[in-house]
Amino acid sequence: MNAPVPLIEVEQLEAWYGRRRVLHGVDFAVNAGEIRVIMGGSGSGKSTLLRHLLGLQRPVSGRVKLFGVDLREASERALLDVRKRIGVSFQGGALLTSLTVGENVALPLREHTTLDESTIRIMSRLKLEVVNLGGFQDLMPSQLSGGMVKRAALARAIVMDPRLLFFDEPSAGLDPVVSAELDELILRLRDALRMTIVVVTHELESAFKIADTITVLDQGNILTTGTVAAVRASDNERIQDLLNRRPREVQVDADAYLKRLTEEEA
Numbered sequence: 001m002n003a004p005v006p007l008i009e010v011e012q013l014e015a016w017y018g019r020r021r022v023l024h025g026v027d028f029a030v031n032a033g034e035i036r037v038i039m040g041g042s043g044s045g046k047s048t049l050l051r052h053l054l055g056l057q058r059p060v061s062g063r064v065k066l067f068g069v070d071l072r073e074a075s076e077r078a079l080l081d082v083r084k085r086i087g088v089s090f091q092g093g094a095l096l097t098s099l100t101v102g103e104n105v106a107l108p109l110r111e112h113t114t115l116d117e118s119t120i121r122i123m124s125r126l127k128l129e130v131v132n133l134g135g136f137q138d139l140m141p142s143q144l145s146g147g148m149v150k151r152a153a154l155a156r157a158i159v160m161d162p163r164l165l166f167f168d169e170p171s172a173g174l175d176p177v178v179s180a181e182l183d184e185l186i187l188r189l190r191d192a193l194r195m196t197i198v199v200v201t202h203e204l205e206s207a208f209k210i211a212d213t214i215t216v217l218d219q220g221n222i223l224t225t226g227t228v229a230a231v232r233a234s235d236n237e238r239i240q241d242l243l244n245r246r247p248r249e250v251q252v253d254a255d256a257y258l259k260r261l262t263e264e265e266a
């Protein structure tokens with residue numbers, strides 16, 4: 001049997017803001033074909049990790065490899081090649097309000113390919129169909145509901161057929177039914193389009209539904225990576241706090257909390 005191929009490899013990643021360390025030597029790998037959910041309380045370092053995975057923030061130390069390419073050592077050309085193979089759907093959707101839905105979805109094709117106009121239009125419409133927005137290409141973003149904006153942003157993120165898709169807080173601001181629809185869509189992308197998907201989310205229900213594996217971050221450290229069942233069964237107190245929505249802040253006094261926020265490291 002072939003060993004699983006990691007599309008993402010992170011070794012001993014550290015991140016600092018000023019004199020404060022917010023990622024403490026994180027090791028992290030994601031194999032092809034899996035949906036990995038990154039979970040953690042507010043301020044645990046999820047967004048910082050995501051920004052490093054996307055190459056938007058350079059590691060102070062440690063390394064991040066996507067498709068085997070070390071982002072710190074790669075040439076501009078190699079980085080561009082990596083970027084063409086990843087899709088990103090950020091919180092809020094971030095559609096350009098002055099463009100139609102179809103034009104928004106087509107943007108990456110215009111930027112990264114030399115395809116002719118009619119091919120671009122067909123590919124954009126196909127991706128709108130994948131996210132159940134077939135026929136909505138001529139609407140403006142302001143005419144869409146919150147859930148539809150998310151799906152349109154997802155269509156744009158997958159228009160180049162990325163092997164690796166990053167999804168930041170898919171459920172944020174959505175009602176439970178719309179959020180559940182989006183979960184189904186994420187599962188479909190993995191199964192039908194064979195994408196590898198990394199999702200950052202606060203939503204436990206959504207995480208348990210879509211994840212093949214979950215990585216739990218806490219104060220810049222990975223507490224565990226495992227299957228949904230393994231994470232649920234963990235006897236780690238912090239993990240159980242998160243799963244039972246017991247915030248850490250209520251368990252520490254104000255002085256200790258302030259000290260942690262202003263902590264300086266040599």
Ligand SMILES: Nc1ncnc2c1ncn2[C@@H]1O[C@H](COP(=O)(O)OP(=O)(O)OP(=O)(O)O)[C@@H](O)[C@H]1O
Nearest residue numbers: 017018022040041042043044045046047048049202
């Ligand atoms: N630009 C920045 N400058 C200074 N500190 C920052 C900056 N961005 C994040 N931090 C701090 O780094 C720590 C990790 O933040 P990060 O945004 O990665 O966490 P998070 O898990 O994504 O949180 P949330 O779920 O609230 O978005 C937090 O303590 C945060 O205050």
